[in-house]
Amino acid sequence: MASITAHRGSLFHLLDDPRKDSEAYEFIDDALLVIADGRIQSMGPYSQIKPTLAADINIEEHPDAILCPGFFDLHIHFPQLTTTAVYGEQLLGWLNTIIPQEEVYKDQSHASQCAELFLGELLRNGTTTAAVYGSWAKESVNALFEKAADLNLRLGAGKVMADRNMPEGISLTSPEQDYDDSKELIERWHGHKRLSYITTPRFAISCTPDDLRVCRRLLDEHPDSYLQTHLSENPREIEFTLELFPECKSYLDVYDSYGLLGPRTLFGHCIHLEDSDFQRVSETGSVLCPNPPSNFFLGSGLFKFQAAKEHGVRMALGTDFGAGNTFSMLNSMENGYKMAQLQGYSLSPFEAFYHSTLGGARALSMDQQVGNFLPGKEADFIVLDKTATPFIEWRLQHASTPSEILFVLMMLGDDRAIRATYVAGQQVHCKAA
Ligand SMILES: [Zn+2]
Known part of the structure; x- marks a missing residue:
């Protein structure tokens, strides 16, 4: 039996080089990321993925956060x-x-x-x-x-x-x-x-x-x-x-x-x-x-x-x-x-x-293994904290598009914006509350 876990939050990843295609990304406000034995099994909008999961699968909730590749x-x-x-x-x-x-x-x-x-x-x-x-x-x-x-x-x-x-x-x-x-x-x-x-x-x-x-x-x-x-x-x-x-x-x-x-x-x-x-x-x-x-x-x-x-x-x-x-x-x-x-x-x-x-x-020619959330890849990912500091939380209330949200995080964020880090599906860092 595969060991399956699921994570719910917003989700962002790149699908191609934005220098060639500026639309080659995915940003899902309410997403579910499903991991089986350390690899991505499926991911997508919560409303679509949730019905595919067995009822006993534990869903880890990540409110006010964005799941992003490591x-x-x-x-x-x-x-x-x-x-x-x-x-x-x-x-x-x-x-x-x-x-x-x-x-x-x-x-x-x-x-x-x-x-x-x-x-x-x-x-x-x-x-x-x-x-x-x-x-x-x-x-x-x-x-x-x-x-x-x-x-x-x-x-x-x-x-x-x-x-x-x-x-x-x-x-x-x-x-x-x-x-x-x-x-x-x-x-x-x-x-x-x-x-x-x-x-x-x-x-x-x-x-x-x-x-x-x-x-x-x-x-x-x-x-x-x-x-x-x-x-x-x-x-x-x-x-x-x-x-x-x-x-x-x-x-x-x-x-x-x-x-x-x-x-x-x-x-x-x-x-x-x-x-x-x-x-x-x-x-x-x-x-x-x-x-x-x-x-x-x-x-x-x-x-x-x-x-x-x-x-x-x-x-x-x-x-x-x-x-x-x-x-x-x-x-x-x-x-x-x-x-x-x-x-x-x-x-x-x-x-x-x-x-x-x-x-x-x-x-590193490792994009078949890691780099985004396509199914089959190894589940190395982070949880970006939209409430990392009181000011970041406030500033993000005034940002709506994916581009604005990510830009605020990269200009104002640092280690405080990393709520948790997962390697091959296992949590290896969790920020103190
Ligand atoms: Zn050097």
Whole structure:
């Protein structure tokens, strides 16, 4: 017998990319979401679905709330818990300050305690899937995956590879060690439960050509695994990268030269891209992951939402916590809106939610499994609280359309707007009353 539960509330999800079809969403005022063994069995208006349910099925009521697919944060750093909110620097200076503090994550029991806090914060903020950078030490990634497996999360992560140009106080790896450690982690974790491995060169500055060749080798040996790295975040970073790879015509071209572009590659930031870069990203199906909270915090620049739309690139938002000062994807959407406004582009709430839900699932080629409420998908979802604060409750009384309601939540909401989080149908977070 399947274990069946049902949830009643308003319901919102995207059905396609609103950059192509602005009507490709569903918003149901009074909906019923039915879950069997952790997957969506059916969903729709309460009046239609209720008669199809057996009388003894328990219906969980979510008044004044919207059921929404869980958020995707496609760029976040696990070992930066103690180094978020560090004052005063831009990217390269900031990295010199914070990277040495990742060294303690080679102690697995410390990493394990931090993993519990880190994953708890993700869930408290409604993030059910993330692409996570570990530290250089495989122990950090083992600790993270162990906790994520216990919670049955759909999570991807990798240990950072960095065999040169690291600040004092952090261990350098070597291409051989990076290969061996990554391989061991892939064999242990990739495909275990809902986990995925992401090969993670920190960025081109920290990787020798041999280290980048190791990345290509790992992808060749495990074609259904992923790659994530940083791209074109800060002008000084770009200059240094091109000094290290003078044969390359752009920062993107460095990764391209080592065969690292493709549909399973996630590039973080991507701020200072030229049109030719967007074109190359588009032809290779690579994914761009802008992180507005971090880009404002470090003063790195503005992601070109309009160009990304025009080139039809695959993209999904992240927070880049700890350079980002928040775990909240609602905050990331809010900052994304402001970032686009600074360039004369108004990011719609449907686009922002797409880049944080279905777009994230598509970016990971996981949209057959998660990302919206179509029957058969895994039931990773959140309960957005329309009464999160007295002011939000009042403001929403003056909002009527789905677009207005979602926009108010993304501009005024944060972790307080996440009433509950469910993973594969199981509640993993519930906000204190
Ligand atoms: Zn980052």
